[in-house]
Amino acid sequence: MDAARFLSCPEHSTRRQFLKTLSQGIGSAALAASAAPYVGRAALPDDETLGVALVGLGNYATGQLAPALQETTKCELTGIVTGTPSKAETWKKKYDIPEENVYNYETYDRIADNDNIDIIYVVLPNGMHAEYTIRAAEAGKHVLCEKPMATSVQECKDMIAACETAGVKLSVGYRLHFEPHHQRVMTLGQDEVFGPVTVMQNGFGFRIPDSATDEPHIEWRLNKEMAGGGALMDVGIYAIQGARYVTGEEPVAVTAQEYKTRPEVFSDVDETLFFQLEFPGGTVVDGSTTYNGSYNRLYATARDGWFEISPAYGYGGVEGRTHDGPMDFKSNVNQQARQMDAFAECIRHDRSPRVGGKEGLRDLEVIEAIYESIDAGNTRVEIG
């Protein structure tokens, strides 16, 4: 089936109907396999925004995504999914969300019938990403899923397949792809501006205080089923991502080590992990993550110089420098607003998202190899 024919169908007279039908059209196997871009997206009015529903109203949705959606220009917050009625009431008032766009986990699938929601942003605990992404796809909605994409490689594959089958676009919430310092180091590394990158040191960690282990946003992080893993799944993944987008390559092997200083707190998930990645071009990466201390840095040395982002991985306050001096980006951007607008633009113009499902899958492949190395006594494990 050729999706282009939808463009001239008279019944696609509204933007949302257009998108919905387009999604269904993309769902055909023939189309999913086609690399040919669609044409004629200019038919979509430029001043219309896509509707986003946030699924899971925890800290990140509340503190980052909802505020970011007040700054987006290509999409807007139109719906929410929450299991907590009091949260629903608060959000409805605060963000002027109509009752018909408020869902809970029983009514979630009915979003399929809601033309005011084009994108579902899955912000649930990691263990729920796969299910709610697949159900979003089945509802015909495009999906932005938070990182880690899922808790296993198999889940990632299932999610990608479900979105392909449904003909919806899938992106993973790697917000730093939309942050100028990170975009700069992608160029510096991939274009070998200072020669080939030889050694990287990427670390991200924060401390979970003993006193905070029963706070809601921490509690699920300590539960293997909900989180999929510990510091590695949560923040170490940034160090893996960083290594991959600086080199522009996929790691071929890894060694890893695990340490626990508070086994009573981290009985189910990892507290501190070191991992060492080998890339085919020769770059080696010294990676580190922890729930028992504070660090936040991407560093790369190359044949003819070095570059660094430190602090690297926060929502703001990112600072970068090279051997030549500071990276001079004037101000902090709203990473999440950029990310969501970029995804909306991909949908509007039917382009592949900058951060597709494979980005999430690749990181999970590395994560599984890291755990495999630890289980195998720290020995070298080949990836892929």
Add this chain to the structure above:
Amino acid sequence: MDAARFLSCPEHSTRRQFLKTLSQGIGSAALAASAAPYVGRAALPDDETLGVALVGLGNYATGQLAPALQETTKCELTGIVTGTPSKAETWKKKYDIPEENVYNYETYDRIADNDNIDIIYVVLPNGMHAEYTIRAAEAGKHVLCEKPMATSVQECKDMIAACETAGVKLSVGYRLHFEPHHQRVMTLGQDEVFGPVTVMQNGFGFRIPDSATDEPHIEWRLNKEMAGGGALMDVGIYAIQGARYVTGEEPVAVTAQEYKTRPEVFSDVDETLFFQLEFPGGTVVDGSTTYNGSYNRLYATARDGWFEISPAYGYGGVEGRTHDGPMDFKSNVNQQARQMDAFAECIRHDRSPRVGGKEGLRDLEVIEAIYESIDAGNTRVEIG
């Protein structure tokens, strides 16, 4: 034998004779084993300096130690040992060194008869440290030996034994023990000022360009017999030292990995190594060293904060900070001048050197365990 009785001996009428006889006295096994401090060192005139002979007039002796010896107040450059007659001529003129204090490697042992030389500073390639330290001890001279102390644990033990037998003091050239930022992090770590240190990231590396491999100061570094190892022996050792003096503990286990991107250059020694150290108090250290890139940083995160020195390991330009802000040391000190004056003061007042032979020995134990882990397929090796 009680060395204190030397103090009243009429024949010890000159400083140098006094020191020489004292050294011989300390040489007795009974005395070497005694922990009791000597008394009465005030008998040594305060305004006299000890004489230092530099053995090996390479880059470090030329660029750092000789200039530092112009700033010392407790010791001075009185002699040299070199196999290169033209160097001898240059140094004699530049530093006003009399012909009778100039030695080569054939005449080296005759320093025993030279009362103007109290301290021999061994600045030779690593593979020669043990021999020239032991011969210095046998000549009755106190010894400062550059890091790494030697190329094996056994050599370190032999050197310590030789100095004990000869009753001379032995110190290792870990200059950063005399640098204020490093002294501060020893306090921050060992006194747990921000709580126990949980994770450290210590890395030191520089790039040996392909074009420089036949330069004299590089050539020996690429030769296993002369250097004992590659980047690890040369600069990685700072990361090990740093971990040990921040924690104030000895590591109990290590894992390690080796990488080579230029095997044709590094056929004999290591190019890039990562190593992970476990300390008994729970600190884990992510260590890194290379001859294929530039980094130079000591970082520690603790329960209640963090501290960092970056750049950390240079002769100057050291900068430190904590989560509270910059470490406010007004100016760079001359690390080597401080180190040599401190050693001279230890000799004068018969105290144990701040950096004794055991400091060098412990690092070599870790280095041997790192190589063992690599040989064993990156598995965990217990130390000691």
